Amino acid sequence: MHFIDVVLPIPLEKTFTYVVSEKEASFLKTGMRVAVPFGKTKIYTALVYRVHQTLPETYVPKEIDQILDEAPIISEKQLKEWEWIASYYMCSLGEVFKAAVPSAFLLESETLILKNESFNIGEENSLADDEWLVYEALQHQSMLKVQEVSSIIDRKNILPVLKRLLEKNVIHLKEEVYEQYKPKLVRYIKLGNAYTSDEKLSELLASLSNRAHKQREVIMTLFSMEATTNKPIKVKDLEEKSGASSAVVKTLIEKNILEEYHLQQDRIQYEGDKVSSLKDLNEYQASALTKINNHFKTDEVVLLHGVTSSGKTEVYVKLIEKVINEGKQVLYLLPEIALTTQLIKRLQDYFGEKVSVYHSKYSVNERVEVWNNILKSVSKAQIVIGARSAVLLPFSNLGLVIVDEEHEVSFKQFDPAPRYHARDTAIVLASLHKAKTLLGTATPSIESFYNTKIGKYKLVEINRRYGNVLMPDIELTDIKEKHRKKRMTGHFSDRLIEAMQEAIEEGEQIILFQNRRGYAPILECNTCGHSPQCPNCDVSLTYHQYKNQLRCHYCGYAMAKQLACGACGSSELDTKGFGTEQIEAELKEIFPKLKIGRMDSDTTRGKYGYEKIITAFEQQEIDILVGTQMLTKGLDFRNVSLVGVMNADNLLNFPDFRAHERSFQLIQQVSGRAGRTKKRGKVIIQTYNPFHQVLQQASLNRYEELFTDQVNERRQFKYPPFTRIIKIVFKNKDYNKVNEASSWYAKALHTVFDSYTKTEILGPEFPPVSRIRNEYLKNIVIKVPQNQSTKQTKDALRKIDKTFNAIAAYRSVRIIYNVDAY
Ligand code: ADP
Ligand code: ZN
Ligand code: ZN
Numbered sequence: 001m002h003f004i005d006v007v008l009p010i011p012l013e014k015t016f017t018y019v020v021s022e023k024e025a026s027f028l029k030t031g032m033r034v035a036v037p038f039g040k041t042k043i044y045t046a047l048v049y050r051v052h053q054t055l056p057e058t059y060v061p062k063e064i065d066q067i068l069d070e071a072p073i074i075s076e077k078q079l080k081e082w083e084w085i086a087s088y089y090m091c092s093l094g095e096v097f098k099a100a101v102p103s104a105f106l107l108e109s110e111t112l113i114l115k116n117e118s119f120n121i122g123e124e125n126s127l128a129d130d131e132w133l134v135y136e137a138l139q140h141q142s143m144l145k146v147q148e149v150s151s152i153i154d155r156k157n158i159l160p161v162l163k164r165l166l167e168k169n170v171i172h173l174k175e176e177v178y179e180q181y182k183p184k185l186v187r188y189i190k191l192g193n194a195y196t197s198d199e200k201l202s203e204l205l206a207s208l209s210n211r212a213h214k215q216r217e218v219i220m221t222l223f224s225m226e227a228t229t230n231k232p233i234k235v236k237d238l239e240e241k242s243g244a245s246s247a248v249v250k251t252l253i254e255k256n257i258l259e260e261y262h263l264q265q266d267r268i269q270y271e272g273d274k275v276s277s278l279k280d281l282n283e284y285q286a287s288a289l290t291k292i293n294n295h296f297k298t299d300e301v302v303l304l305h306g307v308t309s310s311g312k313t314e315v316y317v318k319l320i321e322k323v324i325n326e327g328k329q330v331l332y333l334l335p336e337i338a339l340t341t342q343l344i345k346r347l348q349d350y351f352g353e354k355v356s357v358y359h360s361k362y363s364v365n366e367r368v369e370v371w372n373n374i375l376k377s378v379s380k381a382q383i384v385i386g387a388r389s390a391v392l393l394p395f396s397n398l399g400l401v402i403v404d405e406e407h408e409v410s411f412k413q414f415d416p417a418p419r420y421h422a423r424d425t426a427i428v429l430a431s432l433h434k435a436k437t438l439l440g441t442a443t444p445s446i447e448s449f450y451n452t453k454i455g456k457y458k459l460v461e462i463n464r465r466y467g468n469v470l471m472p473d474i475e476l477t478d479i480k481e482k483h484r485k486k487r488m489t490g491h492f493s494d495r496l497i498e499a500m501q502e503a504i505e506e507g508e509q510i511i512l513f514q515n516r517r518g519y520a521p522i523l524e525c526n527t528c529g530h531s532p533q534c535p536n537c538d539v540s541l542t543y544h545q546y547k548n549q550l551r552c553h554y555c556g557y558a559m560a561k562q563l564a565c566g567a568c569g570s571s572e573l574d575t576k577g578f579g580t581e582q583i584e585a586e587l588k589e590i591f592p593k594l595k596i597g598r599m600d601s602d603t604t605r606g607k608y609g610y611e612k613i614i615t616a617f618e619q620q621e622i623d624i625l626v627g628t629q630m631l632t633k634g635l636d637f638r639n640v641s642l643v644g645v646m647n648a649d650n651l652l653n654f655p656d657f658r659a660h661e662r663s664f665q666l667i668q669q670v671s672g673r674a675g676r677t678k679k680r681g682k683v684i685i686q687t688y689n690p691f692h693q694v695l696q697q698a699s700l701n702r703y704e705e706l707f708t709d710q711v712n713e714r715r716q717f718k719y720p721p722f723t724r725i726i727k728i729v730f731k732n733k734d735y736n737k738v739n740e741a742s743s744w745y746a747k748a749l750h751t752v753f754d755s756y757t758k759t760e761i762l763g764p765e766f767p768p769v770s771r772i773r774n775e776y777l778k779n780i781v782i783k784v785p786q787n788q789s790t791k792q793t794k795d796a797l798r799k800i801d802k803t804f805n806a807i808a809a810y811r812s813v814r815i816i817y818n819v820d821a822y
Contacts, residue, residue: 002053003061004028006036006046009098009106011091011417015049017056018064025051031072031079035065035107045107047074047097073105075375075394077432082392084428090726090794090817091417099418100392102367112174113144113162119170126168130161135170143174184365185262187235189249191222192259204257215252218242222258232263266369266380275352278317284462285311289318295458296436301427303406303452304440306462307471307701308672309636312440313343314466316402317350319438324354324382328399328435329374332385333426335408335633340385341611342636343404351383358386358393388413388422391429398433401426405633406439406448407665409658412822419818423448442672443665443703446710450721465676472643472674472681474667474699476690479647490586491578496644496684497590500624503682504594508641509617510624512583513670515651517600517628518542519582520575523550523561527570532562538771544602545581555773583626583646591624599627632669641681643674648687648695655768657719658822660694664706667698718760720820723783724790726797727821730764730778731814738776739764741804741813746780748800758785759793775814781821794819 002025005015018036020028028034032048043065055061074082082096098106115138127135130153137144137152149158165171195201208216221242225233239246252258281289288304292315295302306312320330332347334340340357347355356370373381375394384390388411403411403423411422423439430437439448439457452459465471477495479488487494503510522540524531532541534552541550543561551558564571575582580600587596597613604610610630616622620639625631651663667685675681687695697706715722730742742764753759760783770777784793797817804810 001055002051003055004034004048004064005050005052006034007049007093007097008036008038008044008046010044010094012094013092015093016046017059017061019061020051020064024064024067028067029072031074031076033068033073033105033107035068037062037065043107045105049093068107073101073371073375073394075396077396077429078392078394080432081425081429085418085420085425087794089418089420089819090797091419095417096392099389099413099416102364102371104364104368105371111146113138113146113149113171114142114174115139116169116172119168123168127170128164130155131165131168131170134161134165138171184265184267186265188232188261188263189222189235189238189253190233190259190261191219192256195257214244214248215257218244218248218252219257235260266373267363267366276349278321278350279314281314281318282311282466284464285315285466288460288462289315291460292319292438293322295460299458300431301437301439301451301457302460303444303448303457304438304460304462305444305449305703306440306442307465308442308669309465309469309676310442310462311466312404312442312462313346315462316404316438316440317347319400319402320347320351320383323399324351326399327397329377329381329395329397330383331390331393331395331398331401331426331429332383333390333401333403333411333422334385334387335405335410336387336630340387341614344385347383347385354379354382356381356384358384358390360387360389391420391422391425395429395433398430398435400435401430401437403437403439404441406441407443407445408633409662409822412820414822415816417816419816419821421820424820443668444707446661446707446714447721449707450711467677469675469677470680471701472671472683474671474683474685476695476699477684477686478688478690479686480688489590491583491646491686492586492590493684493686496686499642499682499684500591500644503642504591504623506641507639509620509622509637509639510642510644511631511637511640511670511673512587512624512626512644512646513629513631513666514578514580514583514626514646515628515666516542516577516579517581517602518551518553518579519545519585520577520579522576524574524576525565525568525570526572526574528565528568530565530567531576532559532566536772536774538769542579543575545585546602554769577650578646580626580628587624587626594623595621597622597625599625599630601628601630604630629666629670631673632666635673636676637673638677640673641675641679643671643681643683645670645683645685645687648685648692649689652689652692652694656822657714657717661706661710663694664698664703667695668701668703671698718783718785722786723760724786724819725821726782726784726790726793727818728780728782728797729816729818730780731775731816732812733775734812735776737810737813738778741810742778742780744807744810745800745804745815748803749780749782752796752800753782753793759783759788790819 002020002022003017004020005017007015028048028051030048030050033045034048035043036046038044082093082100085096086093133152134149150156153161195204205216222233222238225241235249239249253260292302292304304312304315323330344355344357356373358367358370370381371394374384377396384393403426406423413419427437448457451457477493479493482488482493489497500510520543522531523543532550534541534555534557536557537552537554539552539554541552544551548561549558550561565573580598584596584598597617599613604613617625618637645667648667651666652659671683674683685695694706714720730738732738746761746764749761753761761780763780764778767777767779784790801815
């Protein structure tokens with residue numbers, strides 16, 4: 001007998017075995033998809049993991065439903081990478097599979113409702129009204145979909161009706177698999193086979209000459225088009241050029257004079273034509289490039305630490321050129337899509353249609369096409385730009401990975417599993433391909449910089465901006481003092497306003513940074529102190545003035561803003577704190593003549609959301625752009641001379657061991673948007689703590705100093721890179737269950753770890769926001785010392801997990817493992 005083990009896109013760790021015929025077994029390969037029955041009625045898309053002949057010991061395997069692929073859709077190395085992710089980040093291979101493939105690859109099954117022929121027509125009268133409606137519909141239609149039934153009986157919940165109909169033998173159900181991906185087909189046209197000889201052709205033209213001059217016109221046009229190009233001729237183009245209606249073309253096709261055929265076309269096509277040549281590097285860039293190439297002779301990973309606007313991108317471009325000339329693939333990872341707009345343009349200018357983008361905002365069909373192009377290693381997808389999940393694509397011949405803005409926290413997937421770090425995964429991916437990895441940033445993560453210190457990565461630096469533009473002049477403004485002296489207008493100090501006026505007079509643009517969206521994070525009653533909370537989460541609702549709403553930033557809950565306090569009825573409501581909306585509103589009062597733009601996740605929804613704002617700002621249709629950290633990321637605006645940070649303190653006070661590192665990075669990155677071309681940029685940082693160490697370091701570009709401080713602190717308090725953090729989150733709607741389950745787990749951890757290791761176990765503890773979407777959360781944090789194997793720790797956790805799952809009382813408690821948690 002022949003069997004296959006398959007991976008299902010679900011959180012269960014093991015593979016499942018199915019029976020296949022000998023013929024199927026010889027056809028099937030690892031990485032092909034099959035549809036398999038699972039559970040009572042479900043059909044899943046599964047990935048073939050192994051073909052073999054060993055009967056499973058504990059269960060009788062079912063047969064597969066059907067084979068879905070002609071060839072594997074994932075590559076061998078990709079599967080290895082996925083297995084590494086599953087093992088390192090403690091999730092199932094199925095979860096990686098699910099996260100990696102475009103959803104169009106995961107066929108869904110759909111329940112169809114069919115007439116049961118054994119039902120006696122005489123029993124119709126026994127049917128209730130709603131049952132009868134379904135029955136009647138099935139007399140006219142051989143099968144119904146669930147939604148159709150729902151609209152027939154005008155009700156959402158149709159299960160009770162279906163259940164009764166099943167019991168009465170009126171219907172039966174069938175699961176059917178359907179494919180979501182539909183290739184885009186374009187109609188082409190050519191001369192029919194019978195007419196390809198000159199002789200036949202003249203006969204044809206003669207026969208058409210008098211009676212059908214329109215048809216003749218079409219054929220003559222097709223001729224002249226074929227003479228000028230070797231490319232296939234589109235039906236659409238032929239109709240346009242010949243001025244003939246589609247009816248005329250159709251007649252010719254029906255007469256077999258013309259022949260119609262279809263070709264598959266990718267939905268995303270690069271339309272540009274001009275390909276510009278690469279820029280010459282200046283001496284600092286050239287020397288960095290040489291050093292990188294030298295390191296790559298012996299080492300795998302290089303960190304390029306180049307100040308903002310030092311021209312790192314041009315260095316990447318040279319590296320990319322070299323690798324694609326060797327015929328290999330390049331992966332260019334970016335933290336977020338916000339960045340891609342400008343970068344894609346830049347890379348396409350150099351490499352034209354070799355650039356493909358893998359984008360969460362692309363449709364599933366578009367993503368399937370990019371996937372297939374990468375899998376087949378076609379030149380169109382030789383350079384792939386993408387955010388996090390692009391690291392999971394089917395590369396077969398990778399030569400180089402660039403991780404731009406390597407310090408960005410958004411490279412770490414938070415929810416759902418796999419909770420992988422795309423930078424770290426990229427390094428593993430590259431090593432599977434024997435490819436090189438370049439990490440680039442102006443503000444390295446402490447971990448990466450530390451890795452250069454211990455020789456794990458090589459370090460290359462560029463300390464000057466391109467064109468010798470000076471680093472921006474960063475000024476700290478004490479707003480405690482300004483408040484005392486009454487020099488504040490709303491949230492603007494007189495100093496910031498003055499600098500803004502100067503910039504505007506010079507015709508320059510301004511960026512203002514505030515790390516919060518909405519109008520104000522808290523609405524508070526002046527009489528009783530009550531502030532509206534989210535009913536589902538343990539947080540205050542944020543006031544959004546634009547929509548006059550209170551909104552929860554955790555679950556999306558929204559309600560209209562009330563005029564009176566919900567607790568005491570007082571109408572004296574006040575806001576606490578401020579977000580981008582409030583800054584925008586204040587700006588409109590202070591500078592009524594200027595155009596103000598706002599860039600945060602409220603204004604950048606939709607496929608081209610970012611693009612619109614970025615373009616408007618580039619074309620100077622916006623004078624002042626207010627935004628959240630989205631603004632900080634690698635954007636290259638020519639005319640920005642001033643950057644304002646509205647309030648640096650809420651960055652510094654964030655309860656996280658990375659808060660200082662992050663504050664430094666954010667300030668430096670957002671400052672880096674100022675004065676990128678001609679004159680020196682200016683940055684004004686408003687703060688209550690102008691003497692704070694980290695603000696000083698950020699304003700004086702003292703990265704090494706920050707690094708040393710951070711490393712000392714982290715060594716002392718046992719944080720990464722000196723430990724690895726595994727966070728275990730317990731989730732349940734029942735408060736007591738979360739408490740009991742997490743205590744049980746902590747006890748189990750202590751019995752394992754206390755005796756023989758230095759592993760530290762913290763908690764269980766409620767996080768600052770301890771209820772989200774009506775689920776309570778409690779955390780246990782494990783710190784694994786540097787010199788100890790995390791594999792051993794994870795094995796121990798897996799064991800405890802197994803026992804935990806066997807306890808009936810805790811079955812409903814969800815456990816999340818987050819390795820290298822932030
Ligand atoms: P970074 O990525 O380091 O912040 P960029 O690569 O965006 O810097 O470069 C900053 C600006 O300088 C860009 O507008 C870029 O076009 C320009 N630039 C960089 N290097 C060169 C070069 N060698 N020749 C011409 N312009 C350059
Ligand atoms: Zn009140
Ligand atoms: Zn909420």
